[in-house]
Amino acid sequence: MSSQRPRIGLTGGIASGKSTVASLLAERGALIIDADRIVRELQEPGGAGLAAIVEAFGPAMLTPEGQLDRAALGALVFADDQARERLNGLIHPLVRAEAAARLAAAPAEQLVVEDIPLLVETGQAPSFDEVIVVQAPLEVRLSRMERDRGMSREQALGRIQAQASDEERAAVATQLIINDAGLPELEAQVRALWGRLLASREG
Structure with missing residues (x-):
């Protein structure tokens, strides 16, 4: 092998x-390392991704309960290429770092x-x-x-x-x-x- x-x-x-x-x-x-799942985890309350989104786009991206308002974020980034690029620039490095950590932790034979x-x-x-x-x-x-x-x-x-x-x-x-x-x-x-x-x- x-x-x-x-x-x-x-x-x-x-x-x-x-x-x-x-x-x-x-x-x-x-072993599946699911980038979308990592994104969702990062966007949970307390996650680094959610903090970055609020800092970049403001508290309007939050629901009254403090969750990410996915509809609001989606409406913003799919209507504005610059906003989408900014979002990707915030989230993608966080996702890659977490994926790399999971890859490194996987059993060598898997x-x-x-x-x-x-x-x-x-x-x-x-x-x-x-x-x-x-x-x-x-x-x-x-x-x-x-x-x-x-x-x-x-x-x-x-x-x-x-x-x-x-x-x-x-x-x-x-x-x-x-x-x-x-x-x-x-x-x-x-x-x-x-x-x-x-x-x-x-x-």
């Missing part, structure tokens, strides 16, 4: 099925997959030995966002267009998973990927 653990990144656009792929990899034994929605947008692809990209057709993604997240079609399209394109993600992928044929087909792709990752590690 290789003495150095490969860095494996997982990414995909909103509603592409990336979280399902992460769950399937976890079932097979991967394969670790870093689930990073904005891996491409933040220019992190060169840091990884493997970049797994999950994609799904645009219409499928829009339908999922309308159905599962209660978004209008316009809102859903705006979220998708604020992220990297399929072509930009595919350009850095070492493994492209196409989620367009249902769960059994998706599971088959993940099973093949997992076998290759294990074989690569052992080789």
Whole structure:
């Protein structure tokens, strides 16, 4: 077995099925470091992320109970590119530091997959030995966002267009998973990927 653990990144656009792929990899034994979950933890009351957001954007970002007002923050950053860049500049270094700490603490023999929605947008692809990209057709993604997240079609399209394109993600992928044929087909792709990752590690 290789003495150095490969860095494996997982990414995909909103509603592409990336979280399902992460769950399937976890079932097979991967440790998932979920950037979105780290963000949420940092944004809890008392968290460094929440403090930074309030300092940057003011107390209007808080609910009366002192929680992050996600709707207010979302409305701000999706309407203002400069605000979004400022937010990312505050949060991303905190997330990367926490992810690095979790990676360092993982058992040496365990394969670790870093689930990073904005891996491409933040220019992190060169840091990884493997970049797994999950994609799904645009219409499928829009339908999922309308159905599962209660978004209008316009809102859903705006979220998708604020992220990297399929072509930009595919350009850095070492493994492209196409989620367009249902769960059994998706599971088959993940099973093949997992076998290759294990074989690569052992080789």
